[in-house]
Amino acid sequence: MIYLDNAATTKMKDSVISAMLPYFTETFGNASSTYTSAGQAARRAMNEAREKIASLIGATARELYFTSGGSEADNWAIKGVALKNKDKGNHIITTTVEHHAVLHTCQFLEKQGFEVTYVPVDEFGMVSPEDIKNAITDKTILVSVMFANNEIGTINPIAEIGGICKEKGVYFHTDAVQATGAVEIDVEKMNIDLLSMSAHKFHGPKGVGALYIRKGVKIENLIHGGAQESGRRATTENVAGIIGMAQALSEACENMQEKTKKLVQMRDYIIDTVLREIPYTRLNGHREKRLPNNTSFCFRYIEGESLLLSLDMLGFVVSSGSACTSGSLDPSHVLLGIGLPHEIAHGSLRASLSEFNTKEEIDAFLKALPPIVQRLRDMSPLYEGVEGKE
Numbered sequence: 298m299i300y301l302d303n304a305a306t307t308k309m310k311d312s313v314i315s316a317m318l319p320y321f322t323e324t325f326g327n328a329s330s331t332y333t334s335a336g337q338a339a340r341r342a343m344n345e346a347r348e349k350i351a352s353l354i355g356a357t358a359r360e361l362y363f364t365s366g367g368s369e370a371d372n373w374a375i376k377g378v379a380l381k382n383k384d385k386g387n388h389i390i391t392t393t394v395e396h397h398a399v400l401h402t403c404q405f406l407e408k409q410g411f412e413v414t415y416v417p418v419d420e421f422g423m424v425s426p427e428d429i430k431n432a433i434t435d436k437t438i439l440v441s442v443m444f445a446n447n448e449i450g451t452i453n454p455i456a457e458i459g460g461i462c463k464e465k466g467v468y469f470h471t472d473a474v475q476a477t478g479a480v481e482i483d484v485e486k487m488n489i490d491l492l493s494m495s496a497h498k499f500h501g502p503k504g505v506g507a508l509y510i511r512k513g514v515k516i517e518n519l520i521h522g523g524a525q526e527s528g529r530r531a532t533t534e535n536v537a538g539i540i541g542m543a544q545a546l547s548e549a550c551e552n553m554q555e556k557t558k559k560l561v562q563m564r565d566y567i568i569d570t571v572l573r574e575i576p577y578t579r580l581n582g583h584r585e586k587r588l589p590n591n592t593s594f595c596f597r598y599i600e601g602e603s604l605l606l607s608l609d610m611l612g613f614v615v616s617s618g619s620a621c622t623s624g625s626l627d628p629s630h631v632l633l634g635i636g637l638p639h640e641i642a643h644g645s646l647r648a649s650l651s652e653f654n655t656k657e658e659i660d661a662f663l664k665a666l667p668p669i670v671q672r673l674r675d676m677s678p679l680y681e682g683v684e685g686k687e
């Protein structure tokens with residue numbers, strides 16, 4: 298198997314598993330049972346992990362709250378701020394290309410009487426800080442803009458948007474699930490008030506993430522129950538998962554520049570080769586301001602789903618932007634959001650890399666892809682008569 302779907306999830310590192318193991322079998326105490334030494338040991342380890350993760354995004358440990366993943370962090374940030382601040386206003390600003398964890402949460406809040414502005418993005422998937430600024434009214438309580446897009450990799454001007462929100466006195470949340478561990482993040486410098494992350498996107502375990510909540514931000518609880526996470530999120534702490542997350546993020550942030558350089562080289566090699574070798578193909582997302590590991594294309598005259606299945610049969614794991622998995626025939630909202638017509642958006646393919654990928658794997662992929670695209674086009678009625686005409 299050649300795994301090129303790291304935007305969906307990543308393989309856990311052996312070192313991360315090793316770091317976690319003792320917390321299943323030895324230090325398995327309840328981190329909130331601090332009247333026992335077993336509980337204290339678990340709590341100590343958890344707090345060290347909290348400090349480590351917080352420091353890697355420029356936050357303090359008291360501002361970092363563990364969750365079950367990125368979706369919960371997004372839900373908590375948006376619903377929590379909306380509910381707690383509804384006396385100040387009922388207006389939320391986000392973009393048209395957010396992850397469904399943000400979009401569906403906003404749609405839910407619309408049904409509860411909140412008003413949401415979905416700011417459009419440009420042809421590269423980039424949101425304009427000026428557009429955000431212009432959308433802010435005296436009713437606005439929250440701006441939520443993703444750090445980097447999970448489908449097309451575009452990185453937004455987060456620091457600029459943060460500056461605007463600070464100036465206007467509006468909370469700023471960013472879904473940084475794709476960006477954490479991949480690019481430099483500093484919640485202070487970037488004026489971020491709330492930030493979502495998820496361990497399984499940076500070689501950590503699934504089912505654990507975190508929400509950074511700046512000190513002083515007014516936010517309602519989402520998960521009610523016990524007094525865990527300083528009384529802000531109930532449920533017995535996932536200590537092993539939290540340890541794994543800290544280990545994974547530490548490793549991701551180690552030698553980040555070096556790893557980025559290698560990934561960017563591979564990424565650009567894929568982009569250049571695909572655009573050169575396969576006609577009627579476009580790159581989705583921004584050419585430079587994109588995640589080091591993301592490539593996303595649309596191949597005209599074919600269905601992304603068929604392409605994905607053909608590649609899968611040869612052992613290449615990639616993803617298609619079209620949402621067939623969710624039982625819908627609609628193409629990706631992100632690809633429509635950057636202005637692509639349906640018929641082009643349908644032919645999408647995302648190959649996302651990790652530090653585990655090798656040049657040999659990429660070469661194998663680049664060798665396999667063009668003939669598959671050609672074969673699918675040859676079978677497509679849309680393609681008939683196109684060849685040689687453009």
Ligand SMILES: *Cc1c(COP(=O)(O)O)cnc(C)c1O
Nearest residue numbers: 366367368396398447474475495
């Ligand atoms: C994967 C992802 C999520 C969801 O994270 P989970 O931990 O799987 O819930 C949210 N936002 C973005 C941008 C993602 O890529």
